[in-house]
Amino acid sequence: MKVGLFIPCYVDQFYPGVAIATLEILERVGCTVQFPLQHTCCGQPMANSGFEHLTNDCNNLFIRNFGEFDYIVCPSGSCTLHIKDHLHSDQDEQAATGVRTKVYELVEFLTDIVKVTDLQANFPHRVGLHQSCHGQRGLGLAQMSELNAPAFSKPEALLSKVQGLELVTLDRMDECCGFGGTFCVSEEAVSVKMGKDRVADHERHGAEYITGADMSCLMHLQGILKRKGSRVQVKHIAEILNHQ
Known part of the structure; x- marks a missing residue:
């Protein structure tokens, strides 16, 4: 194709x-x-x-x-x-x-x-998945927790095929990180607090990496991680799925 x-x-x-x-x-x-x-x-x-x-x-x-x-x-x-x-x-x-x-x-x-079944990827780390709002609520990449409906997550399904990867369970799987494009500029304080909450959830559960399908959200979280001196890193899901 x-x-x-x-x-x-x-x-x-x-x-x-x-x-x-x-x-x-x-x-x-x-x-x-x-x-x-x-x-x-x-x-x-x-x-x-x-x-x-x-x-x-x-x-x-x-x-x-x-x-x-x-x-x-x-x-x-x-x-x-x-x-x-x-x-x-x-x-x-x-x-x-x-x-x-x-x-x-x-x-x-x-x-x-x-309908990929095996990408032959290997990433032996504890990873937390950030499910971005546009992907989840707009594109339907994952189910929303507020709905009484069967759970699913396409990013999780792909990450489950990566050898050595341990996906950590978060307290709030689909909470917004606060980036929101221009929202992070117009409502900086709110945006930062939301990002800090997301980072804390991943750190609390021992994630070594935060991944997701939207690098803009990960960029926002990366800034917060760097400012607090955290060892947690961010990596786009494509980089993990391509890691040999």
């Missing part, structure tokens, strides 16, 4: 290793992957700040870059959800609709499309 690799701005600038791990995983499961060199920001920061009406150029460029692929895969739940829910075009709405239907976050692509 022909896959377009959609890498968010912050991953490109700050965590290129996540992009490389995503590429290597996709190639290992048999995908032909291309990275459109002209692709830029998907427009999510503008939309989150109330300026979605100014994202037309971003939208049309995204469609031109990714419209011809069988699938579009992104290692970020928030950016994926933005495209799924908000991509429109003042030039070709039919093309925009086509793109919206074939964009996938990495975990859901591996689980629902590839």
Whole structure:
């Protein structure tokens, strides 16, 4: 299958290793992957700040870059959800609709499309899973604890296939970390307190690493960990699934 690799701005600038791990995983499961060199920001920061009406150029460029692929895969739940829910075009709405239907976050692509059974990964550490809000409540990567419904977690299912990995049980599996994109700027104090609560939950249960499917949330938690001098590290799920 022909896959377009959609890498968010912050991953490109700050965590290129996540992009490389995503590429290597996709190639290992048999995908032909291309990275459109002209692709830029998907427009999510503008939309989150109330300026979605100014994202037309971003939208049309995204469609031109990714419209011809069988699938579009992104290692970020928030950016994926933005495209799924908000991509429109003042030039070709039919093309925009086509793109919206074939964009996938990495975990859901591996689980629902590839149906991967073994990535031959090895990561002998105690790991806590942070289930980001966009992925959980927007993309349905995991069940919400407030619902009286059968529990499931696609990230957990993939991590359970990693040799040597011990997934720790947290007190509040699906509590928000407080990042929230521009929320962490407009409500800094609330954001930091929420992040400290998430970090404390992982530390309390002896996690060596915190992982998740959204590097933006992990970046927020990483800042809190570094400021308090914690030994706990963060690692995107793609890096763990690609670890040999």
